[in-house]
Amino acid sequence: MDYRPRMKPPFPEKYIGNCVGPAFGMAPRGELAAAGVGGLFTACAAVASAIDEAVRDIGTYSMDAWMDRVRESVAALSVAGSPRFHVYELDFGFGRPVKVDIVSVARTGAVAVGESRSSTGGMEFGVSLQPAGMERYRKCFADAIAWLHERSR
Numbered sequence: 001m002d003y004r005p006r007m008k009p010p011f012p013e014k015y016i017g018n019c020v021g022p023a024f025g026m027a028p029r030g031e032l033a034a035a036g037v038g039g040l041f042t043a044c045a046a047v048a049s050a051i052d053e054a055v056r057d058i059g060t061y062s063m064d065a066w067m068d069r070v071r072e073s074v075a076a077l078s079v080a081g082s083p084r085f086h087v088y089e090l091d092f093g094f095g096r097p098v099k100v101d102i103v104s105v106a107r108t109g110a111v112a113v114g115e116s117r118s119s120t121g122g123m124e125f126g127v128s129l130q131p132a133g134m135e136r137y138r139k140c141f142a143d144a145i146a147w148l149h150e151r152s153r
Contacts, residue, residue: 006055020082025050078110088117102126 003019004011011019025046032039032046080102081087087100102112106128116122129137 022078023047023050023054078108080105080108080110080112081114083113083115083123085114087114100124 004015007019025043027042027046031042034042088097090096097117099117100114102110102114104110105112105126109129112124112126114124116124127134127137
């Protein structure tokens with residue numbers, strides 16, 4: 001999550017880097033794997049709770065425990081980037097970017113997240129997996145889209 005607006009003292013207005021830290025959303029595997037809206041609701045509730053906890057703990061001793069929690073995580077899903085970084089609005093004198101990729105996801109297994117270059121309010125997601133994992137991801141993604149399409153009828 002993006003900690004820049006929450007830092008005290010605040011970062012300078014022209015600060016160009018990022019300031020991200022983890023938020024640990026946890027839920028029982030069986031509830032996450034539940035078919036239909038139940039699993040999605042469980043995941044969303046876990047993420048919301050984790051963000052709330054992380055925001056409350058800024059500047060406290062709990063921040064020191066981040067790396068311990070990262071090491072404890074058995075099946076961690078990490079996210080790189082944020083739609084709040086507004087990277088498509090940056091111009092270092094060469095014009096605004098046409099495409100932004102977070103290349104570390106290929107090495108770390110994180111999911112890249114950023115704002116959409118083509119629409120206000122949209123988001124881009126990037127996933128990089130080994131070929132077998134990518135094929136499983138494609139199937140899971142296609143199944144989820146089909147399920148959402150069926151539900152919308």
